[in-house]
Structure formats: structure tokens, C-alpha cells
Amino acid sequence: MRYGEATVTVVDPRSYMTYQPFLPEAAAGNISPRHVVVPLRRVLPKAEVLTGRVTTIDQDRKVATIAPLVGEAYELPFDYLVVALGAVSRTFPIPGLAEQGIGMKGIEEAIGLRNHVLEQLDKADSTNDEEIRRKALTFVFVGGGFAGAETIGEVEDLARDAAKYYKNVSREDMRFILVDAADKILPEVGPKLGKYGKEHLEGRGVEVYLSTSMDSCVDGHVVLKNGLEVDSNTIVWTAGVKPNPVLSRYGLPLGPRGHVDCETTLQVKGTDYIWAAGDNAQVPDLVGRKAGNENAWCPPNAQHALRQARVLGDNVLSGMRGFPQKDYSHANKGAVAGLGLHKGVAMIVMGKMKIKLKGRLAWYMHRGYHGMAMPTWNRKIRVFADWTLGMFLKREVVSLGAIETPREEFYEAAKPAPVASAPKEKTEAKAKEKTEEKAKAS
Template sequence: MRHSEATVTVVDPRSYMTYQPFLPEAAAGSISPRHVVVPLRRVLPGAEVLTGRVTSIDQDRKVATVAPLVGEAYELPFDYLVVALGAVSRTFPIPGLAEQGIGMKGVEEAIGLRNHVLEQLDKADSTTDENVRRKALTFVFVGGGFAGAETIGEVEDMARDAAKYYTNVKREDMRFILVDAADKILPEVGPQLGKWGKEHLEGRGIEVYLSTSMDSCVDGHVVLKNGLEVDSNTIVWTAGVKPNPALARFGLPLGPRGHVDAEPTLQVKGTDYIWAAGDNAQVPDMASRRAGVENAWCPPNAQHALRQAKVLGDNVISGMRGFPQKEYSHANKGAVAGLGLHKGVAMIVMGKMKIKLKGRLAWYMHRGYHGLAVPTWNRKIRVFADWTLAMILKREVVSLGALETPREEFYEAAKPAPAPAAKAEKSEKAKAS
């Protein structure tokens, strides 16, 4: 755009963007959590960034209602609107899941999972209660897609390394369980590599249960549909995603699963000033449809979202100037997944040929692809620096669980002592009882 031709305003409840493919490595300590996020105000110097949530959209008046972090909500007028809210964890009404589950959609959850797992090793090493110890050393992961398989692979690697520093904890004492309702894991890389990935995880002592699901996990007592019951303090939920439920409040046409219904040009159906892309959009997969696949839709992954964003940006400017819209079309280039240090699977699509890799070479492909794809050279350099240092330095295995309650110790030191009268009253009540 020309200088001062338009004002671009970004509204987001967080002031940073998270590169989600790196969350498993952040949870394992292979990458610093700060290097997984990109500050919006730094990378979008020409945009106005507002930290808040869009609670409603009035299409007739062309205004969005924004609820900021503090203060009253206000209206924000617009001429053109881009809806890119992404996805949230897809959950089910399983008893105990909300109280016990740990997600893997944000960097906060990745940090929390790392601290939590190491804290469980601390508990197991210091207790004499066998039930407490067994529950602390049992780790359940629900979901066998990229997020689930990569996370359990990375966390198992970290726990194996950490066990070397504990007197009373060994890898053989731990129990890792991966559960998926489908009949295979890693469906994105195909059945052959998915089968290898399952066999690889099982070879590392990870129990993999397919075609089953979790019925309940109240108080950490996990009950699977196949009859298995275990007690666990760690239940990680990575069983897919769904479009952000806030979309239902915006008055936009939605598909059967809650996505914004978009044309191949990424314009929302029935409008000429609203576009949608990424995980919250239902976009026809024109490359697959031209190849004869009926009713094909773009899957919710970064490969499509990054390319859709470029077409969307051009189409918004074309809409401003009255030019024709361009259709989005992209053929799948493959997929890569890391299953821990020096372990991975990769499927590279070159025309009609599919190259399948596994083991160390696939792991290099995984790191190389994502290392170059993470936004900004600042983050690329920092990520590669983390990996380089990890080759010569040992992994950090310290738990910083107190980060979740940083004021607790100070509060205990600063809170006023009970008044003498209150102490006497408590003493009298104790005697009477």
C-alpha cells in the first residue's frame, strides 16, 4: 500500500504470536520459551496493535466492539475486516478433564507442562509412599496427531535425561501412555510412517493404545474405554482443535464444524469487505479439487495458513482498488514431525513422488524446515543458537513451578500475624471441642 493509504489495526488478547510447532521442544527445554513467541509490536511496526478481545461485530454499522485488558469496552470502526482467530483445543465433556487436563496450544502451557513433569520427578524422588510415587511417575497423553506424538516424544526424552540426576527415580519407574481414538498415529505423514512412529515410541517404553478414548479422569484416576485404569498427576490433552467459538457471535456464515465459510478468494461468502484465513476458515482446497477430489477443504495447518495470508493481503488491497480477487491454491508439500532428540519422520511431496524419511535424517528435515519457517531473523538466529548450544551443553532439568504463584512466598512473609485475641478465642474453641 501507499504511505497513509490505510490504517491496519490488529486486535489480539495477547501481544505476541506463538509459533506452535515449537511448543513440544519448548516443553522439553530444547528451545527457550521466549524464542517461540514473536512480539507483535516489533514485527508489525506499521500497524496499530490493540491488546484485547473482539466481543461482537456490527456488520451494518461496520464497527467491532473491543474489550481491552482493563477498562470499558469500546467500538472500533472498520472499512475492511480480516477474521483470523485461529483454533482452540477440541474437548469433550469428560468428567475431570477441565480440572486435571493440560493443553498444548500456548507457550504458557508448554512451560507449565515442563515444570509440572520435573516437579513430579521431585515428588517421586522424595516420597516414601508408593501410591504417591506411582501416580507422580505415570504420564498420560490423549491424542496421537502431531501435537500428541511430538509432545510425548520430547517429554519422554527430557524425563529420561532428568532421571540421571535422581537417586530414587529411573526411567524404568516411569510409565508413559499415549491414547488415540483413531486406529493410527501421525495420520499427516501417511500410514507407513505412522506405523513406524508407533513402533518407535513403543520401543522406547511408551504404551500406545489406539481405537480407544478416555472416559474419565476425576482426581487423576484415568479410565480408558478399553478397560485400562491408572492413576496419574499428568494428563496432557492434544486431541485435535476446533475453530474459536467466538466466531458464533460475529454473525458470519459458518460451516458445519463452526468455521467461517469462505470463497476460494478467501472472501467470506455473501460479503465483499470481509476475509478469513487460517484455522478458523473453511477454504476450498482448489489444488485437490482440480485433481479430482470432491469437497476437499484446506486442512488447519501452518503450511496453508502462511500462504493464505499472502493471498489474503493482496486480495484486500485489490478489494480497496476495485481489482479482481485471486483464488488461493496450494498443493501439499508434505509434513515433518520430531519425536525427540535425533528422532523423527518426514514425508516430502515432489510432484507425484513422495519421499519418506525416518530417524535422524527426518529429524534434521524437521528442524531445518521449522527453523527457517519461524518468523523473523531474530527468532531464527536465537532458535539455531539454542540448538547449537544444546549439542555441547547438557539439558537443563530444573523445575520452576513457583513461577505459577510468584507472590506466595512473599505473602507468607508479609501477611499480618493473627491478633492475640483471635489466638485466645481459637484456643478456647479448641478446648471446648
């Protein structure tokens, strides 16, 4: 934009952006958690960044209501609006899931999962109770897409390496279970590579149950549709995503699954000043429709979100200046997935040709693609430095579970000591004396 042409205001409940494809590697300790996030104020120096949530939007007055982290809500006027809230975990009303489940949508969850897994090994190594050991060393993952398959692959690697430092825990003592309601895993890379991924995980001792789902997990007692029942302290939920539910409060036209209904220009239908992109947008897939699929929509993945953002930026400027809008069109370039250290699958689309890779070469493709897609050179260099150090140094197996309650130890040290009560015998003797004195006085 020209100098002084407009002010760009970004409202987000977090002051950083998370590169989600790296969450499994952060959970495994291959990448430092700080290197997976990008501080908004640093990378958007010309924008105004507000840490808070947009609770409502008044389209008639063109005003958004902002709820900051602290203080009263206030109104923020706008001329043009971009809705890019992304997605949240798609969950179901399964008994015990809210209390026991661990998601994988944010860096906090990745750090929590890593600390939790290592803590389970600590528990198993320090007890003689077989039931406690069994429950601590059973790990259940629900969802066999990219997030689920990559996370279980990385966490299994972590647990296998960490077990070398425990005298009473071995990989054979652990039980890893992957559950998916579909009849295959990794559908994004096609059936052949998905089958390879399943066989690869099974070869590492992972139990894969397809065409089944979880009925309940109350108190860690997992019950699957196929009749299997296990006790586990670790239940990781990666069974898909859904648009941010707050969209329903904005008065925008929504599709059948809750996405913002957009034109091919990324403009929200029925408006000329609102755009949407990414996982919360329902955008027609022009490439798929040209191929004969009239109901093709752009899938909610980073490949489309990154490219939609560039077109959206151009179209917002075109809308401001009265120029025609540009349609968004992008052909699928393939998909890559890592299944742990030196293991992965990749499908590269080059025109009408599909190149399918597996093993170490696919793993290199996975790291290379996402390493270069990571925003800012600062973070790119730090991520590649983490990988390079990992080639020469052993994996860290330190659990920092106390980081979730950092004030607990200080509170125990600083809280007031309880008032010491007098011995019961002395208290009763004093009461008796007082009674006798009152009797004499009367």
C-alpha cells in the same frame, strides 16, 4: 500499501504470536520459551496493535466492539475486516478433564508442562509412599496427531535425561501412555511412517493404545474405553482442535464444523469487505477438487495458513483498489515431525513423488523446515543458537514451578501476624473475677 492509504489495526488478547510447532521442544527445554514467541509491536511497527478481544461485530454499521484487558469496552469502526482467530483445543465433556487436563496450544502451557513433569520427579524422589510415586511417575497423553506424538516424544526424552540426577527415580519407574481414538498415529505423514512412529515410541517404553478414548479422569484416576485404569498426576490433552467458538457471535456464515465459510479468494461468502484465513476458515482446496474430490477443504495447518496470509493480503489491497481477486491454490508439500532428540519422521512431496524419511535425517528436516519458517531473523537466530548450544551443553532440568504463583512466598512473609490470644485459664479467671465484682456491687 501507499503512504497514508490505510491504517491496519491488529486486535489480539496477547501481545505476541506463538509459533506452535515449537511448543513440544519448548516443553522439553530444547528451545527457550521466549524464542518461540514473536512480539507483535516489534514485528508490526507500522500497525496499530490493541491488546484485547473482539466480542461482537456489527456488519451493518461496520463496527467491532473491543474488550480491552482493563477498562470499559469500546467500539472500533472499520472498512475492511480480516478474521484470523485460529483454533482452540477440541475437548469433550469428560468428567475431570477441565480440572486435571493440560493443553498444548500456548507457550504458557508448554512451560507449565515442563515444570509439572520435573515437579513430579521431585515428588517421586522425595517420598516413600509407593502410591504417590506411582501416580507421580505415570504420564498420560490423549491424542496421537502431530501435537500428541511430538509432545510425548520430547517429554519422554526430558524425563529420561532428568532421571539421571535422581537417586530414587529411573526411567523404568516411569509409565508413559499415549491414547488415540483413531486406529493410527501421525496420520499427516501417511500409514507407513505412522506405523514406524508407533513402533519407535513403543521401543522407547511408551504404551500406545489406539481405537480407544478416555472416559474419565476425576482426581487423576484415568479410565479408558478399553478397560485400562491408572492413576496419574499428568494428563496432557492434544486430541485435535476446533475453530474459536467466539465466531458464532459475529454473524458470519459458518460451515458445519464452525469454520467461517469462504470463497476460493478467501473472501467470506456473501460479503465484499470481509476475509478469513488460517485454522478458523473453511477454504475450498482447489488442488484436491481438480483431482476429483469435490468436497476437498484446506486442512487447518501452518502450511496453508502461511500461504493463505500472503494471498489474503494481496486480495485485501485488490478489494480496496477495485482490482480482481486471486484464488488461493496450494498443493501439499508434505509434513515433518520430531519425536525427540535425533528422532523424527518426514514425508516430502515433489510433484507426484513422495519421499519418506525417518530417524535422524527426518529430524534434521523437521528442524530445518521449522527453523526457517520461524518468523523474523531475530527469532530464527535465537532458535538455531539454542540448538547449537544444546549440542555441547547438557539439558537443563530445573523446575520453576513457583513461577506460576510468584507472590506466594512474599505474601507469606508480609501478611499480618495473627493476634495472640490469652491463655484459656487466664481468660476464665478474669471472667470469674468480673462476675464476682458484679455480684458484690449488686
